[in-house]
Amino acid sequence: MFVTMCDPLPPVYKYYMMRQLYITAAIITLMTALTSCGETDIDDVKPIIDLSVESAFPRNCDTLYLGEAFTFRASFADNQELGSFSVDIHQNFDHHSHSTEVTACEFSPEKEPVNPFQYTMDYDIPAGLTEYVAEVELEIPASDAGGAVDTGDYHFFISLTDKVGWSASKGLSIKILER
């Protein structure tokens, strides 16, 4: 009773005003939501593996030698933050293809694997970087538990993943030979 007396508007108007207020509030909330979606920096860009830098190794059609250490070196970049990379070396005696491959090299004759070299390793990239030059010392043993390691055509497969999960890969055709 007291409230109504102090109120200059009859209850029916109050109802419309409240409704108006709710609608306005809803519109403002919606607009804020839409704007913040637009402003949020959604990462939709894949990272980049760059093997064109001068010191990059190996490159397509390069040769690695049994028992000799070499440094894998590649330049990585991402628009926001890099995550991790992996290296996978596997035999290519049958000259199979991966869709990421650049060009074909001169292959040795096809053959059946006896004791092919196989290597897969994941590496973390320090947090917070948009550019990184990976340097990993590797050596392909001349022999292992299975005997002498097969020489011939191999694939050197590089994968790069950024912090949120976009990935890129490069498959290189290389040779592993005996010096």
Added chain:
Amino acid sequence: MPEIDMHEFGYENTGTASPGGDLHMDAEIVASATISEISIEIHGGEEHAHKKAVYDGHEWEVDTVYTEYSGLKNTTFHEHIEVPETAPLGEYHFYLKVTDMEGYQEIYEADLELKEGVEHDHK
């Protein structure tokens, strides 16, 4: 929604494979909501099921879930599925399913034919 772009399905994109060989596939997969899992299902068509008895009860079915792609937003899905020597020749249905972290699923569906003489394509 995840996206599947199948580049090569079966040897040289013929949709075929041979018993004792492998089924080769190469697809680009993008899921901006992040991949949760990728799975492959292969089973005989209805006509095939009818013929099954002829092959001494041998049948070939695949139901494989790949979880190693979880967390990626895109990947090149390059897999080889071994086809056992005992797999009966004929028509099969093939499904490649990609599920993202929000539960959305995209399915690539194709006919697969098992026949003799398809060149082996090792990894």
